[in-house]
Amino acid sequence: MRPAKSPLSFRPEPGSIPDCPGVYRYRDANGRVIYVGKAKSLRQRLNSYFADFASLHPRTQTMLTTAAGVDWTVVGTEVEALQLEYSWIKEFDPRFNVKYRDDKSYPFLAVTMGEDYPRVQVMRGAKRKGTRYFGPYSHAWAIRETVDLLLRVFPVRTCSAGVFKRAGQIGRPCLLGYIDKCSAPCVGRVSEEEHRRLAEDFCDFMAGNTGRFIKRLEREMREAASAEEFERAARLRDDIQALQRALEKQAVVLGEGTDCDVVALAEDPLEAAVQVFYVRGGRIRGQRGWVVDKVEEATPGELVEHFLLQMYGEAAPEAVPREVLVPDLPPEADAVAELLSEQRGSRVEVRVPRRGDKKTLMETVERNAKESLAQHKLRRASDLTTRSRALQEIADALDLDQAPLRIECYDVSHLQGDDVVASMVVFEDGLARKSEYRRFAIRGTAGQGDVASIYEVISRRFRRHLEERSSVGELDPEPIDPETGRPRRFAYPPNLVVVDGGPAQVAAARRALDELGVDDVAVSGLAKRLEEVWLPGDDQPVILPRSSEGLYLLQRVRDEAHRFAITYHRSKRAKSLKESALDDIRGLGAARKQALLKRFGSVKRLRGATVDEIREVPGIGLSTAEAIVAALKGEGT
Template sequence: MADPSSYRPRPGQIPDSPGVYRFRDEHQRVIYVGKAKSLRPRLSSYFQDLSNLHPRTRTMVTTAASVDWTVVSTEVEALQLEYTWIKEFDPRFNVKYRDDKSYPYLAVTMNEEFPRAQVMRGAKRKGVRYFGPYGHAWAIRETVDLLLRVFPVRTCSAGVFKRSAQIGRPCLLGYIGKCSAPCVGRVSAEEHRELAEEFCDFMAGRTTAHLRRLEKEMQRAAEDLEYERAARLRDDIQALRRAMEKNAVVLGDATDADVVALAEDELEAAVQIFHVRGGRIRGQRGWVTDKVEAIGTGELVEHALQQLYGEERGEAIPREVLVPALPDPAEPLTEWLTGLRGARVDLRVPQRGDKRDLMDTVRRNAEQTLNLHKTKRASDLTTRSRALEEIAEALDLDSVPLRIECFDVSHLQGEDVVASMVVFEDGLPRKSEYRRFQIRSFEGQDDVRAMNEVVGRRFRRYLREKQRTGEWVEPEPDAAQDAEEPDAAPDAAPDAEAADAGPRGTDGRPKRFAYPPQLLVVDGGRPQVAAARAALDELGIDDVAVCGLAKRLEEVWLPDDPDPVVLPRTSEGLYMLQRVRDEAHRFALRYQRGKRAKALRSGPLDAVPGLGETRRQALIKHFGSVKRLRAATVEELCEVPGIGRRTAETVAAALAGAAATGSAPAVNTATGEIIEDD
């Protein structure tokens, strides 16, 4: 590990101008490339106290052994040079892109004497017209097959073309009318090129002119009693329309735009792009990004556009690029895109209308891509095994943690405090053994105290079951709720994902849950870890390792260490800990929201004449609970949108009457369960 002060340049050596800088390791390999509006303050920010740096930045500067820079004239030049260097050196600490070159394009080789339509991947070639990208090669072949009836351009390889010319006979496509057979001289090179240009015009979105021309020719043929030719033209028109139907109309006919959306978490981001030409979706692409460096949404957008357009020129870049967030500043990126296109490019965030709706669609695709990527990554046995080994090594455990339990606390401004426990075995979630806790011993935003209580409750049950049986008890496949604890409220029944369908004891209650983890993870930093460790120490449990994962910086905290353990951003162990933590957070949040949703149906309000479902929900949402609603005055009730004074007086009277008689408690109409007030 290098000391950054050993290679820190003197402030007077660093120019105060735009530029691009490179950090190199001891072997002179470039490990990070960055750009700056002013190099001096940007580079100086890397050489401060290491404790003030982001963990990923701290790892980078301690890995590096030198830094150099190149001065440029403008921020636009810096953007271009940064892209060039990232492509050239592939630095390990820059954003990593995957799957970018795997998407197929429909390509027309206009640089050949007889242009050919084909599926093409990889780097783009000069003189070739590209359309797409498409999600699958078969989608290209379906489209081409429909269009060849109208535009019979060559699709054969050079070998097949040369062989047909030698023997004087076309291939099968030439015999069935899906190729103009330039190989045997049925059309000249000029006529075939004209067909290829019409094919490209149609694929570029200029479809209306071709359809009108064919319709006029069909009418003329019918008037001249050439019914066979008219029927053939009719079939051609239907083929073109079927090809057009494969591309959904999403925006105005003249709209050319690329829509970029992101779905991200602390470790990765999924990028999705829809290519809209002539108002229709002409292609789609996407990739998954490893967030190796600390980076925001605007910076991710900038890197995505560099990756997308770095090697493009001219009309390949649309007039409009819609993004979820703009980089700061956005002007250099806009100028760079304008320079590549040779005309103005509008970079903006859609706020409303069809473009906003399309952005939401692209974002949902990005979310699905990220979820699918995570699922595939988590289901790989080799990856899971490596992750568990990395966790054991980083936390200095005696063996890999085959069973991990994670706890999280959730509340809404100190009310409805709940907690969750999720279980992962061999790196996979064991949803039948998830648990949810109600915390009624106190109210308030004391996550540390809540964590101590929940861990204590869980392991007191473990000790009681161990004492009762005198041996370890393996969990049943669908074990359900724990036994009620005398000094605490009973836990809620498991979520729908963990149905209460397991074997039961002789008393009719589910079998008890008493199988200890090798690793206990809490959602939080040093205070939450200390609270969990204290709960275990009070019970005399010393064979369960404890750690915490702080969400902001993804640091792993241990009970007795003053400094956190920083796992590499590409570590499978960190990815698994994050997944366990996020699942506990999701489970707790779902339970907490579900508890509050029960209050949306209230007995006293149901009896108020003229008060419909919408206004009942508005009242509960405004006051937060039935208890606060009962304490509200008529004037406070009138502040709720849609509630007039007469209705407010009626509601107040109904609530006062219910309180006086003690009738009509709040009820969950789905289950019939009585809902407790705050």
């Protein structure tokens, strides 16, 4: 596929691009901004797009063939470039830029400090001016449990505006006012100023300034006990316990006074997931996740940079921590740190933790990011509409007569030509059908390369298909095995065969089908490096958009075939390694080795056996048993 429009047609004149920091915009034929980027040197960056089109990544090629022009703005520093890039991405929402989105709607604990009588409540969605936010939390019930504990000590109103107004009109507070979990400002029990101080103390406690409140209550409890005010002392004791239980719900992970956000990534060629743990006062105060479609080529450091700009771009100063821990430093780490420092109003450090508690916490966040990506892919795969769209996109891209309801994918696995195996995985209606998976030990073409192995496995699979179809009759719509009552192993043909590889592997699969006379099965290949789709006989690949559900499904099918092949290869290799430990023992042939492994299960168990126990195996005499014990004991020392 050659570019529809050469980017050379809008290449700026030589020498017209300034050699200084700046931000550039690519526009399409309608004038819409499709990509925004920044550079230390605009000249070097923009010239790299026009130097050698063929060497560019396919995603970059697609962006350039979509574009019809480029313009730029010169700035003074790299920090200004970051700021302008962020503002343009937000303003123009370019289709080829990385855009993070919440993987779910997280609840926050909000205190409406902008109201005359601040209210504590659970809030989701866009943040409002004049409201203090804490979290986010994984579940709303976690917020309500915390609030219920803290209202004993900080009885701030939690009622809606309508309930508050109605209570004031009738002169009687709600139930919370009667059980001392609200200071009842609605009926004048406390003044507006007193209630605001309670709300401010509530916010201070949630922000991590917990020690002074517990110390104050402990001092008042001792004073009450000394004055023999035992009922008041008991209430203060219960208040202290309530605060301590609220703190216990927030895990202590770092030293007191630690104020940081911990950012971790999990990615595959198409998507990435980001998880953030918010640590304030050494405790995890909240957690949040995002996912992103990788519509542009980006390193982990570049993904981190995009994320930090989008996350903190419009955050309040108090939302920016003193320290941001990341898995990889952004390319412009110093500029990012300076920008965040300006946002916070004091120094912010961006760094990668190398050891200690912070490194351990980073590993925990990374596990959460991997789980988040897996869950996101599972939700995406289980959606019927999405699966239907993916199958139709594949049919359109490969010029198939109908959507490929059954897809089979094949992959070959080996280690330097040894223990060559292949896998076949099956997806029906866009979902894995694991009962139909098959695995093959490559025999005739072992050591001849992946192309020969693909030819062998496709030939074997479809030869079996033709044999089973002929045994039940070509017109039989349900080729069921009468003995098991299940479909025969290879009776159903796929609509589409996918091989892991490029033109050579695709040609081998097509040749195998042609030699068997199978002409109603489409063939394609998916090359790992650039995620290109290859068709038999084509000189150029089919490039599916990075946001394509069809490409996502093909990638998932290919990755599953790779996983299944690797698993089989490892089990075979482990078995051969076990047997090799017995190879040098005189008088021990293949049949006796198999009998020993069958009896003891592994070389490890055999090594712990006595001569008498080994002699119990059929075919093993005294001298052979003694030789086995001597050889394995010597190997273990």
